[in-house]
Amino acid sequence: MFDQLACHCLLCVERDIELDELDRDMMRHVQERGWGVIMIPADEAGPGWAFTVGLWHTLRSPEAAMFGLRVEVLKDCLNTLADRVAAGHRLVADQERDDVIKDYPVVAKTVDTSWYRSLFGMALHFYQQPPLPFMEIVWPDAGGRYPWDPAAAPRLRELQPALWIPKDDHAPGPWTELP
Template structure:
């Protein structure tokens, strides 16, 4: 008997579910490549974000999310990271890695489930709800300081919420206003 949780995603379990074009693109990408990257662009309400769908299904790796950069940059970073995970370079919470953004480290932090509905609707639909793990890929300011470091650029904290903190305990901002 396997210790791995059973996957209940749209590819593993047959069920009658209505799928739109975005769902079909996600399914094709996960089936063909192993994962998809969903990009939510910045708008008048706040910064953009990007996340993966399929890493859990394909590799039993947590899905990953980046926030606050241009979506094309985050999409490229997440694609690079997914390739590295597929090559056996797994995520370790709290450990810096230097293979995502050139000349800058990033740190993976486990996302509290209270953020899932606000940020990861496509993933929840694909997996037919939790449980599935997500990790936030946190990037530093130009001086290499992370949001939790003294002296980090204040704007960095606005662009990247601390998703490891429950949503109702997080400092108010554009991220906590998401439904």
């Protein structure tokens, strides 16, 4: 479905809109590297997260998001993942990967579009025309259990939302309280 969509991003389509410094920075990162990473640090409202912008433009790959670790760690993980995608290792839904976090596998899960506006505003602004594909990169607890495993550490579910579930069906928490 997404592969046939034309790119309508700030780089591909001439627009009569004023660009701020953040827009220009993101455009420069995408032009120079192929993507950028937006980081939202943890605060009193909840854990931090980070997501890519530019993977769709450059590689026709879903954008990727990670949650619940320090944003600098998330940025490193997403850049590592993006480097692997650029090297031909496509991002595939429900695929377990061992090339993102050293000594830990991760799983890519397709993000339901109901989350886009509250979590990925900069990506929506950059692309100007949703939908665009997003995948959540989910990491396990120290025992290798993912948040959907009943035996997983409860804190794991607090740190990582289940974005593959529509926002209205998600358990209440800091993620569902975002506008």
